[in-house]
Amino acid sequence: MLPASLARAGQRGEWVRAALGRRLLAPHGWALLQTGPGPGPCCRLGLRWRHQIHCKEPALLLQAARRSIRTQAGGLRAEKPSGDTSKHVSMQRAEKGEAVLSAAQRVKDAGRDFTYFIVVLVGIGVTGGLFYVIFKELFSSSSPSKIYGDALEKCRSHPEIIGVFGESIKGYGEATRRGRRQLVSHIEYVKDGLKHMRLKFYIEGSESGKRGTVHVEVKENPERGGFEVRYIFVDVDTYPRRTIIIEDNR
Amino acid sequence: MEEYAREPCPWRIVDDCGGAFTMGAIGGGIFQAIKGFRNSPVGVNHRLRGSLTAIKTRAPQLGGSFAVWGGLFSMIDCSMVRMRGKEDPWNSITSGALTGAILAARNGPVAMVGSAAMGGILLALIEGAGILLTRFASTQFANGPQFSDDPSQLPPAPSPSPFGDYRQYQ
Secondary structure, rough: OOHHHHHHHHOHHHHHHHHHHHHOOOHHHHHHHHHHOHHHHHHHOOOOOHHHHHHHHHHHHHHHHHHHHHHHHHHHHHHHHOOOOHHHHHHHHHHHHHHHHHHHHHHHHHHHHHHHHHHHHHHHHHHHHHHHHHHHHOOOOOOOOHHHHHHHHHHHHOOHHHHHOOOOOOEEEEEOOOOOEEEEEEEEEOOOOOEEEEEEEEOOOOOOOOOEEEEEEEOOOOOOOOOEEEEEEEEEOOOOEEEEEEEEEO | OOOOOOOOOOHHHHHHHHHHHHHHHHHHHHOOOOOOHHHOOOOOHHHHHHHHHHHHHHHHHHHHHHHHHHHHHHHHHHHHHHHHHOOOOHHHHHHHHHHHHHOOOHHOOOHHHHHHHHHHHHHHHHHHHHHHHHHHHHHHHOOOOOOOOOOOOOOOOOOOOOOOOOOOOO
16 A cells, blocks of 8 residues: 555655645644654654664654655545545646647647548548449439430330330349349440440330340430430340340431 | 349348348347447456347347338338339439338437438448449459440341341241
8 A cells, every 4th residue: 555655656746745845834744743753653654664764863853754744645645536636636647748748649649630530531532432423323414324214214115115025114234142133234435536335224014024135325425425325225035036126326 | 144033022121121130130249249248347257248138138129120221121112113113223212211211200300301311321322332333343344355346246237227127036
């Protein structure tokens, strides 16, 4: 107990010293000093504080008493870390954090803040990128899903398609493992300096067991911008195989 | 190439429900294991028992709420596929927002709007991630074989473009 409190008192040497000054003026401190000169109390104090070995010499008595007071004060302070002492301690710590440790601490804080900043920035960037991708996919007129929607509308209104597949045509893209079929397979390439895109998706109608594969190619229009259809045709995948050409602008 | 053995839609509801339950139960199990371990009294025995109790009480709850979300989401998604006759990213975004709104319905309209926005944004992010993933996968594939620049092998005659030229193989 006592060595620990001593160590702590040593750590907080400054305020112990300051407290000692007040302690010495306090009546309790005076009483200790007064009882100091006798051999008995000194030895009692020395016993309590084991490192103190020289308490016989009268010249050292005062010093020893002072030291014992100091340790006692430190011990008291350490034992009762409530009230104004804790305030002292916390105040001192705050002071230390600002004044003494500032160089290392500031570097550490800055590094941590910078790391958090980078993490936040990366998160915002990733989120923004995902939003950009999805908005481009949903709203841009040259996105695969838009072209797919337009081509599906053309398929739906084509009489021959309705004749083969029946009413209420539905379209879907490539199936993933989880049963989602909303992404259309597409490929983009550049020919003669113009962007081309080919899409492939599937249609089914109310005629059960009939499935068709729709092939679409669009070409960039250099004057008006955007894409225009080059061809759309449907391969009927089930047994009476045939090809239905919906649009051919080549 | 692939055989589409069956229509995914009605069965996907069960699939998503179970997948969401598993995900929630496992994720919640890991989370609650750590939380229970840290919140228990000192001692390895106490801590292990505490984390086990936390897992047993909380992880199925989380899995259940995940399952409710996934099942409702999938139901709305399938209904939208059926109604629109089309599968595209709009379906899942809308059904995410609707799911959020329905599950917050007992908390009043304001909570419904907030929850719907959260659901829609979350599903939009997931869709964006999916699109990005497929795009990366397909760009790797596309650079490899330079496919034929002729239109397509089967159907149309090159230039004259005869409409209605379909062949019927018996």
